[in-house]
Amino acid sequence: MIKEVIVVEGKDDISAVKKAVDAEMIATNGFGFPKDVKERIQKAAQTRGIIVLTDPDYAGEKIRKEIISIAGKCKHAYIPRESALKGDDIGVENASPEAIILALESARYQSTSKRTEFTNKDLIDNDLLMNLDSRKRRDLVGQKLGIGYANAKQFLSRLNNYGITREEFDEALTNINREIYE
Incomplete structure (x- = not known):
């Protein structure tokens, strides 16, 4: 239970x-x-x-x-x-x-405390913003991290406010890149 x-x-x-x-x-x-x-x-x-x-x-x-x-x-x-x-x-x-x-x-x-671990630069550098398939990639990363789909602004907020670590983020990206490109 x-x-x-x-x-x-x-x-x-x-x-x-x-x-x-x-x-x-x-x-x-x-x-x-x-x-x-x-x-x-x-x-x-x-x-x-x-x-x-x-x-x-x-x-x-x-x-x-x-x-x-x-x-x-x-x-x-x-x-x-x-x-x-x-x-x-x-x-x-x-x-x-x-x-x-x-x-x-x-x-x-x-999290109730303001955190800025992730920035728009992280989203852009990882094709999660300003890319033709950014929406799909955010959706896949959100699934891996358990934070759901969101537009770029909300996605960034969730990355920072749900305590996602850099390691979790990088691992999720590695996994979706493997799934997409292999």
Whole structure:
């Protein structure tokens, strides 16, 4: 059983996560966040900690930010977009148990202290910015690091705020370069 409480968007997400792991969960039911849900999230964050697992889309990111404002420090798990697609529908509920387990195993805390280990130069030097396939490369590196897909600005923020080490970054790049070019 996972110690932390997993916060997801809806009941279908709970069903999908239950197929993958034994854990307590809270559903936000989208953007609504009824008062009792906010209180449950706060209580869980204070007593057991929480892992945020929202859909890999714009709405999921907005809900993630709202959860952070309610709970403060929490772990973040990301499912890659292609692992959460079913037709035109994107969401945790579409992910396989294996994708959910991998996302939860890769969950990381977001740092509250400002860190500048990585800069735009790192992104440019590694074709993660200002390159024809930068978007794809960021997506692949984000999957390897467990920080999900993001635009360049958000990706840089995640590199710095999720405690990614230079060694982890370099290893992820080495692995994706091997996969792409071999």
